[in-house]
Amino acid sequence: MPERIEVDTVIVGAGLAGLTAARDLVAAGRDVVVLEARDRVGGRTLNHALSDGTVVEVGGQWIGPTQLRMAKLVADLGLETFATYGEGEHVLRFGTSLARYRGAIPRISPVVLADMGQAQARFDRLAQRVPLEAPWAADRAEAWDSQTFATWIRRNVRTAKGRALFDLFAEGVFAAEPGDFSLLHALFYTHSGGGIDMLAGTRGGAQQDRFVGGSQLVALGLAEQLGDRVRLGAPVRRIDHRDAGVTVLADGILATGRDVVVAVPPTLAARMLYEPALPGYRDQLTQRVPAGSVIKCNVVYDAPFWRDDGLTGQATGDRGPVKVTFDNSPPSGTPGVLLGFLEGEHARRLNRFAPAERREAVIGSLVDYFGPQARSPIEYVELDWSEEEWTRGCYGAHFPTGVWTQYGPALRASIGHIHWAGAETATVWNGYMDGAVQSGERAAAEILNP
């Protein structure tokens, strides 16, 4: 017989969204239980201890300006952040040619720079016109939602290198190819994060700061405050919902309450059974919002050798398979850690490689950017998020053509006593940790102020 628990609100998922919803409901005097499938909290944030004990993140890690909810959590939980290493020059590789540059503007031909500049200004202007609460209500929503981001790039970026840089933006920020999602989604997401420079930037952008001890400390801190209200190893299989309330069946637990907050990515929300079945409109939405594809690779060296060569450790290239790197060393600088992302089609392709073959391909890219010293790491840690049963891809979900305009209103609209949370439902910093927190706050507010 499953253990029976009676509360006011049942929360599914102990990621940042579910934990935030629980925090706010408890603060308002409500009883909650948080049912988490994994044997840990934090969802898409996850710390990993290297063999010498140094913590690196294998999931979400950076926070940046305007992410005020995360900044408040850092302060409330007494955590510390530090700046992403950025002293020296970055590396840009087109084909086999390697350029080093300082600051935000790469040393490439003025023609390409002008092309990029005009396209970025145009794109950011369009993004501002997408209402964050209702992207489907944008003045040109139909036109923008019936073309892919790839179509827009082809029509608006004239040079091959300019197009390659926009492709990099798509892969780096959406973990998908520009043909995978609609222009309206690209505009919404960019507006939601504050523009291309904010999304792609390190200093002054979303990759500005890191957590001392790793970002999972935020979820761990929230969970500690919730105590035994958080139940691990309890995957939710079924939600019965009636006018009188909800019954939520997890492995080993049957929880009843007035409301349920489903704080998991849309794809996984669709893998639970609902009784009665959800309206077709909602189900069809969740059939159409896939998660991106990312394999995050931390490659560890005795020391950050690239710093001695005057490099920041930040590299981008048009070839891959690793197209973006960062210096991910701890605050002490030892060991040296290079972080390489496999994103979009590269993550999908290398997912099918044997582990040793994939490691070789990743290290090969680092050698291309940083020279032969990159050939001999002392440790290698990767996580392919598509393989994670309780995530199935990241960073967040992307919306293909036609989805925002035809199904958008189903994303957040509660159904009876079922409320939806998760980074994918956020209006600001959608897909990011800050957006997850916003979504949890919003779901709690829906319950507290019906």
Ligand SMILES: Cc1cc2nc3c(=O)[nH]c(=O)nc-3n(C[C@H](O)[C@H](O)[C@H](O)COP(=O)(O)OP(=O)(O)OC[C@H]3O[C@@H](n4cnc5c(N)ncnc54)[C@H](O)[C@@H]3O)c2cc1C
């Ligand atoms: C590799 C990677 C890099 C990223 N980089 C950044 C970054 O630098 N900065 C940033 O802000 N964001 C980043 N993100 C995104 C960020 O981590 C997420 O947006 C955020 O953590 C999502 O929180 P969430 O609570 O909405 O969802 P999740 O963290 O996915 O939480 C959902 C929880 O629900 C659980 N669950 C799922 N199904 C069930 C079920 N049936 N029953 C019970 N529990 C269930 C899951 O186990 C999980 O714990 C990154 C993500 C990844 C994976």
